[in-house]
Amino acid sequence: MTEKWLSIVGIGEDGLQGLSAIARSLVDQAKVIVGGDRHLAMLPTDDQREKLVWTSPISTSVEEIIQRRGQSICVLASGDPMCYGIGVTLMRRIPVSEMTIIPAPSAFSLACARMGWSLTEVETLSLNGRPSSLLQSYIYPKARLLILSEGKDTPGIVAKILTNRGYGGSKITVLERMGGTYERIIEGTAVSWSETEIAPLNAIAVYCIANTGVIPLPRLPGLPDNAYHHDGQLTKREVRAITLAALAPTPGALLWDVGAGCGSISIEWMRSNARCRAIAIEQNSSRLLYIADNAATLGTPNLQIIEGKAPHALKDLPAPDAIFIGGGVTATGLFDVCWEALRPGGRLVANVVTVEGEQTLFQWHKQVGGDLTRVAIQRAEPIGKFLGWRAMAPVTQWVVVK
Numbered sequence: 001m002t003e004k005w006l007s008i009v010g011i012g013e014d015g016l017q018g019l020s021a022i023a024r025s026l027v028d029q030a031k032v033i034v035g036g037d038r039h040l041a042m043l044p045t046d047d048q049r050e051k052l053v054w055t056s057p058i059s060t061s062v063e064e065i066i067q068r069r070g071q072s073i074c075v076l077a078s079g080d081p082m083c084y085g086i087g088v089t090l091m092r093r094i095p096v097s098e099m100t101i102i103p104a105p106s107a108f109s110l111a112c113a114r115m116g117w118s119l120t121e122v123e124t125l126s127l128n129g130r131p132s133s134l135l136q137s138y139i140y141p142k143a144r145l146l147i148l149s150e151g152k153d154t155p156g157i158v159a160k161i162l163t164n165r166g167y168g169g170s171k172i173t174v175l176e177r178m179g180g181t182y183e184r185i186i187e188g189t190a191v192s193w194s195e196t197e198i199a200p201l202n203a204i205a206v207y208c209i210a211n212t213g214v215i216p217l218p219r220l221p222g223l224p225d226n227a228y229h230h231d232g233q234l235t236k237r238e239v240r241a242i243t244l245a246a247l248a249p250t251p252g253a254l255l256w257d258v259g260a261g262c263g264s265i266s267i268e269w270m271r272s273n274a275r276c277r278a279i280a281i282e283q284n285s286s287r288l289l290y291i292a293d294n295a296a297t298l299g300t301p302n303l304q305i306i307e308g309k310a311p312h313a314l315k316d317l318p319a320p321d322a323i324f325i326g327g328g329v330t331a332t333g334l335f336d337v338c339w340e341a342l343r344p345g346g347r348l349v350a351n352v353v354t355v356e357g358e359q360t361l362f363q364w365h366k367q368v369g370g371d372l373t374r375v376a377i378q379r380a381e382p383i384g385k386f387l388g389w390r391a392m393a394p395v396t397q398w399v400v401v402k
Helices: 021-029 058-067 086-091 107-115 132-138 154-164 237-247 264-271 285-297 334-341 355-368
Strands: 006-011 032-035 050-053 073-078 099-102 123-126 144-148 171-176 184-189 202-207 254-258 277-282 304-307 322-325 347-352 371-375 378-383 386-391 395-401
Touching: 006 021, 006 086, 021 073, 021 099, 050 058, 058 086, 073 086, 086 099, 107 144, 107 171, 107 202, 123 132, 132 144, 132 154, 132 285, 154 171, 154 202, 237 264, 237 322, 237 347, 237 371, 237 395, 254 264, 254 334, 264 277, 264 285, 264 322, 277 285, 285 304, 322 334, 334 355, 347 355, 355 371, 355 395
Parallel strands: 006 073, 006 099, 032 050, 032 073, 123 144, 254 277, 254 322, 277 304, 322 347
Antiparallel strands: 144 202, 171 184, 171 202, 347 395, 371 395, 378 386
């Protein structure tokens, strides 16, 4: 049986006295205590045990803990270590069989208790060490958001994002030092937010209220074309929705978006679920800026963007669960590289609008099968005083499961 040498103890603002008997015994029996300055300050002043303070980058401290494998080590963590906490980081390197984890109430649980919200009916996210633009994909009318702050400036950043999105009337509640002697609650609206004297340790609760006339952006595929900045190289809304349906994103799945254009396919893949990942490959340098801008604006700042031409640019990328080819299908060797990289059970979807592109898809179809579909969309547009149907270029789509 593997010896449990590492304990991770969640601790609240009420300090050691708030710990359960089991948690307190793990802290007392440890030979080495690891934590931030705030947590280590909760220990008695005469505690002579070895202390390790988190470093930046934190990976250095993680390596130091691993080097001490077998020693009795206790990590003090805020709230629930497995909720955006250090427990998740350590679990990537150390088996759970070697750990004992004792959580305290998370900031989300405490905030729900203060707000009277059901934890199962709120959107939760962390902006601690993460791009603030992540918030963009969580905003919709009547959404209840719980946000872990990076510091005292985060509430102001959140208020600005909400206001710029047309949600200035949203109610913001900042909850400082929950569970401790100095707990404080500050309330206001996004558009009028001016509070600057805020404790670094805070969480933010938001009730989203849209301004009159604001049209919410869904998480389902098929965002309006005008949601994107582009140079014309954009998979149109109707075709985009059909393409995402064919790609069938699932939580945690990785997409290669080959010939990404303005990034619409990979962005909507990631918007479908917070755990979805995507890599956008594009050779046009000016379009790389569109991809980055669109990803930030639409709440997927973690989209990985690679400049280069396929198939050469695909070398050494992590194996994908799905591949979309939106440009460059006639490139020599592209299909072979993609097919070899695709995980078993993965889906490959390719769209073309040229005869040469169709011929390439027919050859691929002969090799591995799949389904060929032609998509023809017409939109009603003014013709003088009347409306007439204007046809978009028909798209031939090939879908195959490996």
